[in-house]
Amino acid sequence: MFDELRDLYQEVIFDHNRNPRNFRVMENPDREVEGFNPLCGDKLTLFLKIKDGMIEDASFQGSGCAISTASVSLMTEIIKGKTIEEAEEIFEMFHKMTTGEDGEIDLDAIGKLAVLAGVREYPARVKCATLAWHTLDAALKNKEKSISTE
Amino acid sequence: MSFDVEKIRADFPILRQEIRNRPLVYLDNAATCQKPQVVIDSIVKMYSHDYANVHRGVHTLSERATAAFEGAREKVKAFINAQSHKEIIFVRGATEGINLVAQTFGKANLKAGDEILITGMEHHSNIVPWQMLCEETGAKLKVAPINLQGELIIEQFMALLTEKTRLVSVAHMSNALGTVNPVKEIISAAHEKGIKVLLDGAQAIPHMEVNVQELDCDFYVFSGHKLYAPSGIGVLYGKQELLEAMPPYQGGGDMIRKVTFEETEYNVVPYKFEAGTPSIADTVALGAALDYLSEIGMAEIAAYEAELLSYATEKAKKIKGLKIIGEAAQKGAILSFVLEKIHPHDIGTMLDSLGIAVRAGHHCAMPVMDFFQVPATARASFAMYNTKQEIDTLMTGINQLIEVFG
Ligand SMILES: Cc1ncc(COP(=O)(O)O)c(C=O)c1O
Numbered sequence: 001m002f003d004e005l006r007d008l009y010q011e012v013i014f015d016h017n018r019n020p021r022n023f024r025v026m027e028n029p030d031r032e033v034e035g036f037n038p039l040c041g042d043k044l045t046l047f048l049k050i051k052d053g054m055i056e057d058a059s060f061q062g063s064g065c066a067i068s069t070a071s072v073s074l075m076t077e078i079i080k081g082k083t084i085e086e087a088e089e090i091f092e093m094f095h096k097m098t099t100g101e102d103g104e105i106d107l108d109a110i111g112k113l114a115v116l117a118g119v120r121e122y123p124a125r126v127k128c129a130t131l132a133w134h135t136l137d138a139a140l141k142n143k144e145k146s147i148s149t150e
Numbered sequence: 151m152s153f154d155v156e157k158i159r160a161d162f163p164i165l166r167q168e169i170r171n172r173p174l175v176y177l178d179n180a181a182t183c184q185k186p187q188v189v190i191d192s193i194v195k196m197y198s199h200d201y202a203n204v205h206r207g208v209h210t211l212s213e214r215a216t217a218a219f220e221g222a223r224e225k226v227k228a229f230i231n232a233q234s235h236k237e238i239i240f241v242r243g244a245t246e247g248i249n250l251v252a253q254t255f256g257k258a259n260l261k262a263g264d265e266i267l268i269t270g271m272e273h274h275s276n277i278v279p280w281q282m283l284c285e286e287t288g289a290k291l292k293v294a295p296i297n298l299q300g301e302l303i304i305e306q307f308m309a310l311l312t313e314k315t316r317l318v319s320v321a322h323m324s325n326a327l328g329t330v331n332p333v334k335e336i337i338s339a340a341h342e343k344g345i346k347v348l349l350d351g352a353q354a355i356p357h358m359e360v361n362v363q364e365l366d367c368d369f370y371v372f373s374g375h376k377l378y379a380p381s382g383i384g385v386l387y388g389k390q391e392l393l394e395a396m397p398p399y400q401g402g403g404d405m406i407r408k409v410t411f412e413e414t415e416y417n418v419v420p421y422k423f424e425a426g427t428p429s430i431a432d433t434v435a436l437g438a439a440l441d442y443l444s445e446i447g448m449a450e451i452a453a454y455e456a457e458l459l460s461y462a463t464e465k466a467k468k469i470k471g472l473k474i475i476g477e478a479a480q481k482g483a484i485l486s487f488v489l490e491k492i493h494p495h496d497i498g499t500m501l502d503s504l505g506i507a508v509r510a511g512h513h514c515a516m517p518v519m520d521f522f523q524v525p526a527t528a529r530a531s532f533a534m535y536n537t538k539q540e541i542d543t544l545m546t547g548i549n550q551l552i553e554v555f556g
Contacts, residue, residue, distance in 0.1 A: 004170060
Protein backbone atom coordinates (compact mmCIF):
# COMPACT_ATOMS: atom_id res chain seq x y z
CA MET A 1 0.00 0.00 0.00
CA PHE A 2 1.00 3.59 -0.74
CA ASP A 3 3.78 2.14 -2.90
CA GLU A 4 3.54 4.87 -5.50
CA LEU A 5 3.98 7.41 -2.75
CA ARG A 6 7.35 6.23 -1.63
CA ASP A 7 9.15 8.83 -3.74
CA LEU A 8 7.13 11.56 -2.10
CA TYR A 9 6.98 10.34 1.47
CA GLN A 10 10.46 9.06 2.15
CA GLU A 11 11.39 7.90 5.62
CA VAL A 12 13.45 11.05 6.20
CA ILE A 13 10.29 13.09 5.70
CA PHE A 14 8.33 11.06 8.22
CA ASP A 15 11.24 11.40 10.62
CA HIS A 16 11.39 15.19 10.34
CA ASN A 17 7.61 15.43 10.52
CA ARG A 18 7.57 13.46 13.76
CA ASN A 19 10.59 15.19 15.25
CA PRO A 20 11.08 18.53 13.58
CA ARG A 21 14.57 19.97 14.16
CA ASN A 22 15.07 23.50 15.42
CA PHE A 23 11.41 23.72 16.33
CA ARG A 24 11.50 26.54 18.85
CA VAL A 25 10.93 30.22 19.35
CA MET A 26 14.15 32.21 19.18
CA GLU A 27 14.98 34.90 21.68
CA ASN A 28 15.99 38.17 20.03
CA PRO A 29 16.17 36.97 16.44
CA ASP A 30 17.68 39.25 13.82
CA ARG A 31 14.98 38.28 11.39
CA GLU A 32 11.51 36.93 11.98
CA VAL A 33 9.23 36.28 9.01
CA GLU A 34 5.89 34.54 8.72
CA GLY A 35 5.10 32.30 5.77
CA PHE A 36 1.54 31.37 4.87
CA ASN A 37 0.01 29.07 2.30
CA PRO A 38 -3.66 30.05 2.15
CA LEU A 39 -4.46 27.05 0.00
CA CYS A 40 -3.85 24.54 2.78
CA GLY A 41 -3.54 26.76 5.81
CA ASP A 42 0.13 26.02 6.42
CA LYS A 43 1.66 28.66 8.62
CA LEU A 44 5.20 29.01 9.82
CA THR A 45 7.37 31.58 11.50
CA LEU A 46 11.06 31.50 10.67
CA PHE A 47 13.65 32.97 13.03
CA LEU A 48 17.22 33.78 12.03
CA LYS A 49 20.32 35.01 13.77
CA ILE A 50 22.70 36.59 11.29
CA LYS A 51 26.20 37.84 12.00
CA ASP A 52 28.63 39.25 9.45
CA GLY A 53 26.63 37.84 6.58
CA MET A 54 26.48 34.37 8.12
CA ILE A 55 23.43 32.51 9.38
CA GLU A 56 24.40 31.61 12.92
CA ASP A 57 21.12 30.09 13.98
CA ALA A 58 17.76 29.20 12.44
CA SER A 59 14.57 27.95 14.03
CA PHE A 60 10.86 27.84 13.33
CA GLN A 61 7.36 27.49 14.73
CA GLY A 62 4.10 26.65 13.06
CA SER A 63 1.99 23.86 11.71
CA GLY A 64 1.82 22.30 8.33
CA CYS A 65 1.67 19.08 6.39
CA ALA A 66 4.45 16.51 6.54
CA ILE A 67 6.06 17.84 3.39
CA SER A 68 6.17 21.43 4.56
CA THR A 69 7.24 20.54 8.10
CA ALA A 70 10.04 18.29 6.84
CA SER A 71 11.08 20.92 4.34
CA VAL A 72 11.43 23.71 6.89
CA SER A 73 13.06 21.38 9.40
CA LEU A 74 15.64 20.22 6.87
CA MET A 75 16.16 23.78 5.73
CA THR A 76 17.00 25.08 9.19
CA GLU A 77 19.57 22.31 9.52
CA ILE A 78 21.22 22.96 6.23
CA ILE A 79 21.42 26.76 6.31
CA LYS A 80 23.04 27.00 9.72
CA GLY A 81 26.63 28.09 9.26
CA LYS A 82 26.07 29.13 5.65
CA THR A 83 26.55 32.65 4.35
CA ILE A 84 23.56 34.52 2.97
CA GLU A 85 24.89 34.01 -0.57
CA GLU A 86 25.32 30.28 -0.03
CA ALA A 87 21.81 29.98 1.36
CA GLU A 88 20.42 31.85 -1.65
CA GLU A 89 22.26 29.48 -3.95
CA ILE A 90 20.77 26.46 -2.23
CA PHE A 91 17.33 28.07 -2.52
CA GLU A 92 17.84 28.44 -6.28
CA MET A 93 18.83 24.82 -6.63
CA PHE A 94 16.03 23.64 -4.42
CA HIS A 95 13.58 25.64 -6.47
CA LYS A 96 14.86 24.07 -9.67
CA MET A 97 14.74 20.60 -8.18
CA THR A 98 11.15 20.90 -6.98
CA THR A 99 9.82 22.50 -10.12
CA GLY A 100 11.50 19.95 -12.34
CA GLU A 101 14.20 22.07 -13.98
CA ASP A 102 16.97 19.56 -13.36
CA GLY A 103 20.25 19.66 -15.11
CA GLU A 104 22.54 21.78 -13.06
CA ILE A 105 21.63 20.61 -9.61
CA ASP A 106 24.60 20.00 -7.42
CA LEU A 107 23.50 16.99 -5.42
CA ASP A 108 26.33 17.44 -2.96
CA ALA A 109 25.27 20.94 -2.07
CA ILE A 110 21.64 19.95 -1.90
CA GLY A 111 22.46 17.00 0.31
CA LYS A 112 19.57 15.67 2.32
CA LEU A 113 17.17 18.04 0.61
CA ALA A 114 17.13 15.61 -2.29
CA VAL A 115 14.46 13.65 -0.44
CA LEU A 116 12.04 16.40 -1.42
CA ALA A 117 12.63 15.97 -5.15
CA GLY A 118 9.55 13.75 -5.31
CA VAL A 119 7.15 16.69 -5.01
CA ARG A 120 7.70 17.66 -8.61
CA GLU A 121 5.45 14.76 -9.58
CA TYR A 122 2.71 16.30 -7.41
CA PRO A 123 2.08 19.83 -8.70
CA ALA A 124 -0.47 20.46 -5.94
CA ARG A 125 2.20 19.81 -3.33
CA VAL A 126 5.16 21.79 -4.68
CA LYS A 127 4.17 24.84 -2.66
CA CYS A 128 4.22 22.78 0.52
CA ALA A 129 7.91 22.12 -0.05
CA THR A 130 8.84 25.61 -1.19
CA LEU A 131 6.98 27.65 1.45
CA ALA A 132 9.93 27.40 3.86
CA TRP A 133 12.35 28.59 1.23
CA HIS A 134 10.26 31.51 0.07
CA THR A 135 9.97 32.55 3.68
CA LEU A 136 13.76 32.30 4.04
CA ASP A 137 14.23 34.30 0.88
CA ALA A 138 12.03 37.07 2.28
CA ALA A 139 13.91 36.95 5.58
CA LEU A 140 17.32 37.17 3.90
CA LYS A 141 16.27 39.99 1.65
CA ASN A 142 14.75 41.63 4.70
CA LYS A 143 11.63 42.37 2.69
CA GLU A 144 8.24 41.67 4.18
CA LYS A 145 7.26 40.57 7.63
CA SER A 146 5.00 37.95 6.13
CA ILE A 147 4.74 36.21 2.80
CA SER A 148 2.12 34.12 1.12
CA THR A 149 2.44 31.48 -1.56
CA GLU A 150 -0.61 32.74 -3.44
CA MET B 151 -39.61 2.56 -6.04
CA SER B 152 -36.45 1.33 -4.43
CA PHE B 153 -33.23 3.20 -4.89
CA ASP B 154 -30.93 1.34 -7.27
CA VAL B 155 -27.47 2.82 -6.84
CA GLU B 156 -25.84 0.49 -9.36
CA LYS B 157 -28.26 1.64 -12.02
CA ILE B 158 -27.47 5.25 -11.17
CA ARG B 159 -23.72 4.63 -11.25
CA ALA B 160 -24.07 3.18 -14.72
CA ASP B 161 -25.39 6.57 -15.86
CA PHE B 162 -22.09 8.27 -14.97
CA PRO B 163 -19.35 7.35 -17.45
CA ILE B 164 -16.58 9.09 -15.53
CA LEU B 165 -17.04 6.76 -12.57
CA ARG B 166 -15.97 3.78 -14.68
CA GLN B 167 -12.25 4.41 -14.46
CA GLU B 168 -9.21 3.64 -12.45
CA ILE B 169 -7.10 6.26 -10.73
CA ARG B 170 -3.59 5.14 -9.83
CA ASN B 171 -4.59 1.55 -10.64
CA ARG B 172 -7.59 1.51 -8.31
CA PRO B 173 -11.26 2.01 -9.06
CA LEU B 174 -12.08 5.69 -8.65
CA VAL B 175 -13.88 6.55 -5.42
CA TYR B 176 -15.14 10.07 -5.99
CA LEU B 177 -15.96 11.77 -2.69
CA ASP B 178 -15.48 15.41 -3.60
CA ASN B 179 -19.06 16.06 -4.59
CA ALA B 180 -19.46 19.19 -2.50
CA ALA B 181 -16.80 20.83 -4.64
CA THR B 182 -18.47 19.69 -7.82
CA CYS B 183 -20.21 16.51 -8.84
CA GLN B 184 -20.03 14.32 -11.92
CA LYS B 185 -22.40 14.37 -14.87
CA PRO B 186 -24.80 11.68 -16.04
CA GLN B 187 -24.85 10.61 -19.67
CA VAL B 188 -28.15 12.44 -20.27
CA VAL B 189 -26.50 15.74 -19.39
CA ILE B 190 -23.49 15.03 -21.60
CA ASP B 191 -25.83 13.95 -24.40
CA SER B 192 -27.85 17.11 -24.00
CA ILE B 193 -24.78 19.25 -24.65
CA VAL B 194 -23.78 17.15 -27.65
CA LYS B 195 -27.30 17.30 -29.06
CA MET B 196 -27.52 21.04 -28.60
CA TYR B 197 -24.29 21.71 -30.46
CA SER B 198 -24.97 19.03 -33.06
CA HIS B 199 -28.54 20.01 -33.91
CA ASP B 200 -30.17 22.91 -32.15
CA TYR B 201 -27.59 25.58 -31.52
CA ALA B 202 -28.00 29.27 -32.32
CA ASN B 203 -28.29 32.44 -30.28
CA VAL B 204 -31.43 32.88 -28.22
CA HIS B 205 -34.13 35.56 -28.18
CA ARG B 206 -32.95 37.28 -31.31
CA GLY B 207 -33.39 35.33 -34.51
CA VAL B 208 -36.43 34.50 -36.57
CA HIS B 209 -34.71 31.54 -38.16
CA THR B 210 -35.48 27.97 -37.24
CA LEU B 211 -32.36 27.22 -35.25
CA SER B 212 -32.70 30.33 -33.15
CA GLU B 213 -36.28 29.42 -32.42
CA ARG B 214 -35.24 25.90 -31.46
CA ALA B 215 -32.47 27.16 -29.23
CA THR B 216 -34.78 29.70 -27.60
CA ALA B 217 -37.42 27.05 -26.96
CA ALA B 218 -34.86 24.73 -25.38
CA PHE B 219 -33.40 27.56 -23.31
CA GLU B 220 -36.76 28.81 -22.07
CA GLY B 221 -37.80 25.20 -21.54
CA ALA B 222 -34.95 24.89 -19.08
CA ARG B 223 -36.28 27.92 -17.21
CA GLU B 224 -39.66 26.22 -16.90
CA LYS B 225 -37.94 23.11 -15.57
CA VAL B 226 -36.10 25.10 -12.92
CA LYS B 227 -39.34 26.81 -11.98
CA ALA B 228 -41.02 23.45 -11.49
CA PHE B 229 -38.02 21.90 -9.71
CA ILE B 230 -37.97 24.52 -6.96
CA ASN B 231 -41.68 25.27 -7.19
CA ALA B 232 -41.40 28.95 -8.04
CA GLN B 233 -44.62 30.77 -8.89
CA SER B 234 -43.50 31.99 -12.25
CA HIS B 235 -40.70 31.54 -14.76
CA LYS B 236 -40.14 35.28 -14.32
CA GLU B 237 -38.62 34.50 -10.94
CA ILE B 238 -35.85 32.37 -12.44
CA ILE B 239 -32.74 34.29 -13.43
CA PHE B 240 -29.89 32.43 -15.05
CA VAL B 241 -26.46 33.34 -13.70
CA ARG B 242 -23.05 31.66 -13.72
CA GLY B 243 -23.50 30.10 -10.32
CA ALA B 244 -24.28 30.70 -6.67
CA THR B 245 -21.47 33.22 -6.42
CA GLU B 246 -22.81 35.37 -9.21
CA GLY B 247 -26.33 35.09 -7.81
CA ILE B 248 -25.23 36.47 -4.45
CA ASN B 249 -23.20 39.24 -6.07
CA LEU B 250 -26.19 40.15 -8.20
CA VAL B 251 -28.41 40.55 -5.15
CA ALA B 252 -25.72 42.53 -3.32
CA GLN B 253 -25.17 44.90 -6.21
CA THR B 254 -28.82 45.47 -7.08
CA PHE B 255 -31.13 44.83 -4.13
CA GLY B 256 -28.29 45.70 -1.75
CA LYS B 257 -27.29 48.97 -3.33
CA ALA B 258 -30.89 50.06 -3.73
CA ASN B 259 -31.95 49.24 -0.18
CA LEU B 260 -28.99 49.66 2.13
CA LYS B 261 -27.52 52.80 3.59
CA ALA B 262 -24.97 53.65 6.24
CA GLY B 263 -25.85 52.09 9.59
CA ASP B 264 -28.03 49.34 8.13
CA GLU B 265 -27.07 45.74 8.81
CA ILE B 266 -26.72 42.50 6.89
CA LEU B 267 -26.82 39.33 8.95
CA ILE B 268 -24.97 36.15 7.99
CA THR B 269 -23.75 33.17 10.02
CA GLY B 270 -20.36 31.93 11.15
CA MET B 271 -20.46 29.00 8.74
CA GLU B 272 -20.73 30.82 5.42
CA HIS B 273 -18.76 30.13 2.26
CA HIS B 274 -16.54 33.04 1.21
CA SER B 275 -19.02 33.75 -1.57
CA ASN B 276 -21.63 34.59 1.05
CA ILE B 277 -19.25 36.81 2.98
CA VAL B 278 -17.16 38.83 0.55
CA PRO B 279 -19.97 40.28 -1.64
CA TRP B 280 -21.54 41.68 1.54
CA GLN B 281 -18.25 43.08 2.77
CA MET B 282 -17.88 44.83 -0.57
CA LEU B 283 -21.40 46.17 -0.31
CA CYS B 284 -20.74 47.37 3.23
CA GLU B 285 -17.66 49.19 2.06
CA GLU B 286 -19.66 50.95 -0.61
CA THR B 287 -22.71 51.81 1.48
CA GLY B 288 -21.43 52.10 5.03
CA ALA B 289 -23.70 49.25 6.11
CA LYS B 290 -22.44 46.72 8.67
CA LEU B 291 -21.98 42.98 8.38
CA LYS B 292 -23.14 41.02 11.42
CA VAL B 293 -22.23 37.40 12.00
CA ALA B 294 -24.35 35.04 14.07
CA PRO B 295 -22.05 32.57 15.83
CA ILE B 296 -22.04 28.77 15.68
CA ASN B 297 -21.47 26.22 18.42
CA LEU B 298 -18.95 23.38 18.63
CA GLN B 299 -21.33 21.00 16.89
CA GLY B 300 -21.24 23.38 13.96
CA GLU B 301 -24.82 24.52 14.49
CA LEU B 302 -26.08 28.06 14.31
CA ILE B 303 -26.80 29.35 17.82
CA ILE B 304 -30.35 30.31 17.08
CA GLU B 305 -30.92 32.53 20.16
CA GLN B 306 -27.94 34.64 19.23
CA PHE B 307 -29.09 34.78 15.66
CA MET B 308 -32.49 36.04 16.77
CA ALA B 309 -30.85 38.62 19.03
CA LEU B 310 -28.92 39.97 16.05
CA LEU B 311 -32.10 40.40 14.06
CA THR B 312 -32.90 44.06 14.76
CA GLU B 313 -34.60 47.10 13.29
CA LYS B 314 -31.31 47.84 11.57
CA THR B 315 -31.20 44.53 9.74
CA ARG B 316 -32.15 44.85 6.06
CA LEU B 317 -31.12 41.45 4.78
CA VAL B 318 -30.36 38.00 6.12
CA SER B 319 -28.17 35.78 3.97
CA VAL B 320 -27.50 32.24 5.16
CA ALA B 321 -26.39 28.91 3.81
CA HIS B 322 -29.25 26.45 3.50
CA MET B 323 -26.56 23.83 4.06
CA SER B 324 -22.90 24.40 4.96
CA ASN B 325 -20.22 23.10 2.63
CA ALA B 326 -17.55 22.89 5.32
CA LEU B 327 -19.62 21.22 8.03
CA GLY B 328 -22.67 19.72 6.39
CA THR B 329 -24.98 21.57 8.78
CA VAL B 330 -28.51 22.16 7.51
CA ASN B 331 -29.77 25.41 8.97
CA PRO B 332 -33.27 25.90 10.43
CA VAL B 333 -34.15 28.11 7.50
CA LYS B 334 -37.92 28.13 7.99
CA GLU B 335 -37.52 29.43 11.51
CA ILE B 336 -35.00 32.01 10.28
CA ILE B 337 -37.25 33.16 7.48
CA SER B 338 -40.38 33.54 9.54
CA ALA B 339 -38.52 35.43 12.28
CA ALA B 340 -36.96 37.75 9.69
CA HIS B 341 -40.25 38.31 7.90
CA GLU B 342 -41.95 39.26 11.15
CA LYS B 343 -39.56 42.17 11.20
CA GLY B 344 -39.98 42.88 7.50
CA ILE B 345 -36.45 41.63 6.69
CA LYS B 346 -35.70 39.87 3.40
CA VAL B 347 -33.88 36.55 3.34
CA LEU B 348 -31.48 35.07 0.82
CA LEU B 349 -30.69 31.37 1.03
CA ASP B 350 -27.42 30.10 -0.38
CA GLY B 351 -28.61 26.77 -1.68
CA ALA B 352 -25.38 25.70 -3.40
CA GLN B 353 -24.97 22.69 -1.11
CA ALA B 354 -28.57 22.00 -0.16
CA ILE B 355 -30.11 21.62 -3.57
CA PRO B 356 -28.44 18.35 -4.64
CA HIS B 357 -29.41 16.70 -1.36
CA MET B 358 -33.03 17.59 -0.61
CA GLU B 359 -36.31 18.79 -1.99
CA VAL B 360 -36.33 22.57 -2.24
CA ASN B 361 -39.66 24.33 -2.39
CA VAL B 362 -39.17 28.09 -2.47
CA GLN B 363 -42.83 28.90 -1.91
CA GLU B 364 -43.05 26.69 1.11
CA LEU B 365 -39.77 28.09 2.47
CA ASP B 366 -41.04 31.57 1.63
CA CYS B 367 -37.45 32.76 1.06
CA ASP B 368 -37.04 35.99 -0.88
CA PHE B 369 -33.99 34.86 -2.83
CA TYR B 370 -32.49 31.43 -3.42
CA VAL B 371 -29.23 30.80 -5.29
CA PHE B 372 -27.56 27.63 -6.50
CA SER B 373 -24.97 26.34 -8.98
CA GLY B 374 -25.68 23.82 -11.71
CA HIS B 375 -22.33 22.09 -11.38
CA LYS B 376 -23.11 20.79 -7.90
CA LEU B 377 -26.43 19.50 -9.18
CA TYR B 378 -25.19 17.08 -11.87
CA ALA B 379 -25.32 19.86 -14.49
CA PRO B 380 -22.46 21.69 -16.24
CA SER B 381 -20.36 24.39 -14.65
CA GLY B 382 -20.96 27.95 -15.78
CA ILE B 383 -24.69 27.91 -15.17
CA GLY B 384 -26.60 28.65 -12.00
CA VAL B 385 -29.83 30.13 -10.80
CA LEU B 386 -30.99 33.10 -8.82
CA TYR B 387 -34.59 32.74 -7.72
CA GLY B 388 -36.23 35.94 -6.48
CA LYS B 389 -39.79 36.85 -5.64
CA GLN B 390 -41.21 38.64 -8.63
CA GLU B 391 -42.17 41.89 -6.91
CA LEU B 392 -38.66 42.18 -5.47
CA LEU B 393 -37.01 41.51 -8.81
CA GLU B 394 -39.21 44.06 -10.50
CA ALA B 395 -38.28 46.74 -8.02
CA MET B 396 -34.55 46.03 -8.25
CA PRO B 397 -32.29 47.97 -10.61
CA PRO B 398 -30.53 45.91 -13.30
CA TYR B 399 -27.17 44.26 -12.71
CA GLN B 400 -25.13 44.41 -15.90
CA GLY B 401 -26.01 46.38 -18.99
CA GLY B 402 -25.99 44.99 -22.50
CA GLY B 403 -27.99 43.07 -25.02
CA ASP B 404 -31.11 41.12 -24.03
CA MET B 405 -31.67 43.14 -20.86
CA ILE B 406 -33.13 46.10 -22.74
CA ARG B 407 -36.37 46.86 -24.47
CA LYS B 408 -35.40 50.04 -26.22
CA VAL B 409 -32.08 51.85 -26.49
CA THR B 410 -31.30 55.33 -27.74
CA PHE B 411 -28.19 57.31 -26.90
CA GLU B 412 -30.28 59.42 -24.57
CA GLU B 413 -32.00 56.73 -22.59
CA THR B 414 -32.65 53.05 -22.29
CA GLU B 415 -35.77 51.20 -21.32
CA TYR B 416 -35.04 47.97 -19.50
CA ASN B 417 -36.54 44.63 -20.36
CA VAL B 418 -38.99 42.87 -18.06
CA VAL B 419 -37.85 40.25 -15.52
CA PRO B 420 -36.12 37.86 -15.73
CA TYR B 421 -34.42 39.28 -18.85
CA LYS B 422 -33.61 42.56 -17.15
CA PHE B 423 -30.95 40.65 -15.22
CA GLU B 424 -29.60 38.59 -18.10
CA ALA B 425 -27.35 40.86 -20.13
CA GLY B 426 -25.44 39.32 -23.01
CA THR B 427 -25.46 35.90 -24.62
CA PRO B 428 -25.97 33.29 -21.92
CA SER B 429 -24.36 29.88 -21.57
CA ILE B 430 -27.01 28.36 -23.84
CA ALA B 431 -26.11 24.68 -24.09
CA ASP B 432 -25.20 24.50 -20.40
CA THR B 433 -28.56 25.97 -19.44
CA VAL B 434 -30.37 23.42 -21.55
CA ALA B 435 -28.24 20.70 -19.96
CA LEU B 436 -29.26 21.97 -16.52
CA GLY B 437 -32.82 21.26 -17.60
CA ALA B 438 -31.77 17.73 -18.59
CA ALA B 439 -30.18 17.22 -15.16
CA LEU B 440 -33.38 18.33 -13.45
CA ASP B 441 -35.44 15.90 -15.52
CA TYR B 442 -33.05 13.14 -14.57
CA LEU B 443 -33.21 14.02 -10.86
CA SER B 444 -36.98 14.32 -10.87
CA GLU B 445 -37.23 10.85 -12.31
CA ILE B 446 -35.15 9.44 -9.47
CA GLY B 447 -36.87 11.65 -6.91
CA MET B 448 -35.22 14.11 -4.54
CA ALA B 449 -36.89 12.52 -1.52
CA GLU B 450 -35.43 9.13 -2.49
CA ILE B 451 -32.01 10.69 -2.98
CA ALA B 452 -32.22 12.40 0.41
CA ALA B 453 -33.18 9.17 2.14
CA TYR B 454 -30.38 7.20 0.48
CA GLU B 455 -27.77 9.83 1.27
CA ALA B 456 -28.88 10.04 4.89
CA GLU B 457 -28.18 6.33 5.10
CA LEU B 458 -24.73 6.83 3.56
CA LEU B 459 -23.93 9.64 5.96
CA SER B 460 -24.92 7.73 9.07
CA TYR B 461 -22.99 4.68 7.87
CA ALA B 462 -19.88 6.81 7.26
CA THR B 463 -20.25 8.70 10.55
CA GLU B 464 -20.55 5.50 12.52
CA LYS B 465 -17.45 4.02 10.84
CA ALA B 466 -15.47 7.22 11.22
CA LYS B 467 -16.19 7.41 14.93
CA LYS B 468 -14.51 4.05 15.39
CA ILE B 469 -11.21 5.35 14.05
CA LYS B 470 -8.91 6.39 16.86
CA GLY B 471 -7.51 9.87 16.45
CA LEU B 472 -10.19 10.92 13.97
CA LYS B 473 -12.26 13.93 14.87
CA ILE B 474 -15.35 14.85 12.92
CA ILE B 475 -15.69 18.60 12.33
CA GLY B 476 -19.39 19.37 12.15
CA GLU B 477 -21.76 17.20 14.12
CA ALA B 478 -24.98 19.09 13.74
CA ALA B 479 -28.19 17.23 14.46
CA GLN B 480 -29.47 18.29 11.03
CA LYS B 481 -26.82 17.40 8.51
CA GLY B 482 -26.37 16.73 4.82
CA ALA B 483 -24.05 14.14 3.31
CA ILE B 484 -20.72 15.73 4.23
CA LEU B 485 -18.07 14.25 6.50
CA SER B 486 -15.40 16.79 7.39
CA PHE B 487 -12.66 15.46 9.64
CA VAL B 488 -9.16 15.87 10.97
CA LEU B 489 -6.67 13.24 12.11
CA GLU B 490 -4.39 13.66 15.07
CA LYS B 491 -0.92 14.69 13.90
CA ILE B 492 -1.68 14.16 10.22
CA HIS B 493 -2.27 17.22 8.12
CA PRO B 494 -5.30 17.15 5.78
CA HIS B 495 -3.03 17.76 2.81
CA ASP B 496 -1.18 14.55 3.53
CA ILE B 497 -4.50 12.75 3.95
CA GLY B 498 -5.58 14.05 0.55
CA THR B 499 -2.43 12.94 -1.26
CA MET B 500 -2.36 9.55 0.45
CA LEU B 501 -6.02 8.81 -0.26
CA ASP B 502 -5.52 9.86 -3.86
CA SER B 503 -2.87 7.18 -4.22
CA LEU B 504 -5.64 4.73 -3.34
CA GLY B 505 -7.94 6.18 -6.00
CA ILE B 506 -10.01 8.12 -3.46
CA ALA B 507 -10.79 11.77 -4.18
CA VAL B 508 -11.48 13.89 -1.11
CA ARG B 509 -10.98 17.59 -0.59
CA ALA B 510 -8.29 18.82 1.78
CA GLY B 511 -8.28 22.48 2.63
CA HIS B 512 -10.30 25.30 4.09
CA HIS B 513 -13.25 24.73 1.74
CA CYS B 514 -13.56 28.46 1.08
CA ALA B 515 -14.65 28.87 4.68
CA MET B 516 -11.56 30.17 6.48
CA PRO B 517 -13.61 31.61 9.37
CA VAL B 518 -14.99 28.12 10.04
CA MET B 519 -11.44 26.74 10.19
CA ASP B 520 -10.46 29.51 12.61
CA PHE B 521 -13.47 28.74 14.78
CA PHE B 522 -12.52 25.08 15.10
CA GLN B 523 -8.84 26.04 15.37
CA VAL B 524 -7.74 23.79 12.56
CA PRO B 525 -5.69 24.91 9.57
CA ALA B 526 -7.80 22.80 7.26
CA THR B 527 -9.92 19.66 7.20
CA ALA B 528 -10.24 16.63 4.99
CA ARG B 529 -13.74 16.35 3.60
CA ALA B 530 -15.55 13.40 2.11
CA SER B 531 -18.75 14.60 0.50
CA PHE B 532 -21.23 12.11 -0.85
CA ALA B 533 -23.52 12.05 -3.83
CA MET B 534 -26.37 9.73 -4.77
CA TYR B 535 -23.97 7.54 -6.78
CA ASN B 536 -21.72 6.71 -3.85
CA THR B 537 -21.94 3.36 -2.10
CA LYS B 538 -21.32 1.87 1.32
CA GLN B 539 -18.55 -0.14 -0.24
CA GLU B 540 -16.82 3.09 -1.24
CA ILE B 541 -17.15 4.32 2.31
CA ASP B 542 -15.48 1.09 3.45
CA THR B 543 -12.64 1.77 1.00
CA LEU B 544 -12.29 5.27 2.45
CA MET B 545 -12.18 4.03 6.02
CA THR B 546 -9.63 1.32 5.18
CA GLY B 547 -7.52 3.98 3.49
CA ILE B 548 -7.69 6.24 6.54
CA ASN B 549 -6.66 3.39 8.81
CA GLN B 550 -3.76 2.55 6.54
CA LEU B 551 -2.45 6.07 6.40
CA ILE B 552 -2.64 6.41 10.15
CA GLU B 553 -0.48 3.32 10.33
CA VAL B 554 2.06 4.66 7.85
CA PHE B 555 2.35 7.95 9.71
CA GLY B 556 2.64 6.03 12.96
C1 LIG C 1 -22.29 26.87 0.44
C2 LIG C 1 -21.71 27.36 -0.85
N1 LIG C 1 -22.05 28.57 -1.30
C3 LIG C 1 -21.57 29.05 -2.45
C4 LIG C 1 -20.70 28.34 -3.22
C5 LIG C 1 -20.18 28.95 -4.48
O1 LIG C 1 -20.56 28.24 -5.59
P1 LIG C 1 -19.95 28.56 -7.01
O2 LIG C 1 -18.47 28.53 -6.86
O3 LIG C 1 -20.46 27.47 -7.87
O4 LIG C 1 -20.45 29.90 -7.43
C6 LIG C 1 -20.30 27.08 -2.80
C7 LIG C 1 -19.34 26.29 -3.59
O5 LIG C 1 -18.46 25.64 -3.07
C8 LIG C 1 -20.83 26.57 -1.59
O6 LIG C 1 -20.48 25.37 -1.14
